[in-house]
Amino acid sequence: MSVATNRALLLVAIVLAAIYLFPLYWMYLTSIKTQSAIFSVPPQFLPDTPQWGNYATIWELANIPRYMWNSLVIATGVTLITGILGAGCAYVLARYRNWWIDMALFTVLMLQVLPPSLMVTPIFVGFSWAGLLEYPRFATVLAISAKTLPFFVILCRAAFMTVPRELEEAALVDGNSRAGAFVMIVLPLARNGILIAALIVFMQGFGEYVYSASIIAENRLQPASIGMTNYLQPNQVNWNAIMAYAATYVTPVLAAFVILQRQIVNGLTAGALK
Numbered sequence: 001m002s003v004a005t006n007r008a009l010l011l012v013a014i015v016l017a018a019i020y021l022f023p024l025y026w027m028y029l030t031s032i033k034t035q036s037a038i039f040s041v042p043p044q045f046l047p048d049t050p051q052w053g054n055y056a057t058i059w060e061l062a063n064i065p066r067y068m069w070n071s072l073v074i075a076t077g078v079t080l081i082t083g084i085l086g087a088g089c090a091y092v093l094a095r096y097r098n099w100w101i102d103m104a105l106f107t108v109l110m111l112q113v114l115p116p117s118l119m120v121t122p123i124f125v126g127f128s129w130a131g132l133l134e135y136p137r138f139a140t141v142l143a144i145s146a147k148t149l150p151f152f153v154i155l156c157r158a159a160f161m162t163v164p165r166e167l168e169e170a171a172l173v174d175g176n177s178r179a180g181a182f183v184m185i186v187l188p189l190a191r192n193g194i195l196i197a198a199l200i201v202f203m204q205g206f207g208e209y210v211y212s213a214s215i216i217a218e219n220r221l222q223p224a225s226i227g228m229t230n231y232l233q234p235n236q237v238n239w240n241a242i243m244a245y246a247a248t249y250v251t252p253v254l255a256a257f258v259i260l261q262r263q264i265v266n267g268l269t270a271g272a273l274k
Contacts, residue, residue, distance in 0.1 A: 024254070031055070031243035038239050054244040058231075062245055066220065067227035070137070071206050074223055077141035078205035082152045083198050085145075090156035091182055095165075105157075112150040116210040119147065124214055136216040143211040148201045155200070159193025160186060199260065203253050224249050 030038055032050040058064065093105050123143050124133075132139040163186050171181040187194070209225040216222050219230070228245050 024250075027243050027250075028247050030239055031247045033240050035238070035240060051240065054240050055248065058241050058244045059248070061241075062227060062231045064224065064227070064245065064248055067222065067224035068249075070221055071223035071225070074137060074141055074144070074208070074212070075202045075205035077138070078144045078148060078208075079198050079202045081141065081145040082148050082201050083194070086149050086152040086197075087156055087187070087194060088182075089149075090153045091160050091186065093153065094157045094160035095168075108150045108153050112154065114147075116147060116208075119143075120210055120214045123211070127215070133215065136218065137221050140208075140211050140215045141205075143215065144205050144208050147211075148204050151204075152197050152201050155197035156190070156194055159190040159197070162193075163189045196260070199256065203256070206253060207250075 029045070029047065031054055032052060033044065033047050034049070034051055037044050037047055089108075093101055093108075120143070123146070127133050127139045127143070132142070167185050167189070168178075168181045171185050172178070176184065206223075207225060208223070212223050212226050213229075216226070222230070228242070228249065231242065231245060
């Protein structure tokens, strides 16, 4: 491509990045504004007197440590269940091709398009019948795992397809079983794609709202996504405090994406080329 084309594409990329990142910038900016500065006309793009104390206030009043711990517990449980069940399923879909496997893959893809708002009612009824609602956090982990499992399987299947079959066949000739070849050969070689899929699943579990709001009624077990709505007041909205809460909640996720962005791209594109 010519230099002019490269510059035009770079300009388009910068504009799109600015549009995408502006809400994040506005969230962080609002979190350190005063209430009057938030509604000033024209708007302030750099606050005159940053209110850093908003973070300390919201950390204490909204009980953020407890909510963040609950989110961490739920996300960790979702990642473990999804990883254990999804790795084997993805391996089978990557290695064995027949009519039944194709139907299973189609079913996995269809499950991925179902929204949580559609799945939450039958899941709630089933959990109620099984008595799992007595353990709301565990029930929430199971519900979120059912949603994230198809996505994890699709990504890991692409990672497993990059591992040459000849390596497995050599392990079988040396006396390994199929399970041994999977654990000793395939998993280490596909670990990059598996870890990235697990990271994305963890972030989905960390920020999930619908299942948590529907299943967890006890305040002390609710995650941070529910804690934000609990902090909202019916007659008054402190936007700077709410944005400080949101910034505290999303900053760890953003930091993980920034640090691991190269590995995430490599994991998502695994299997795209031969």
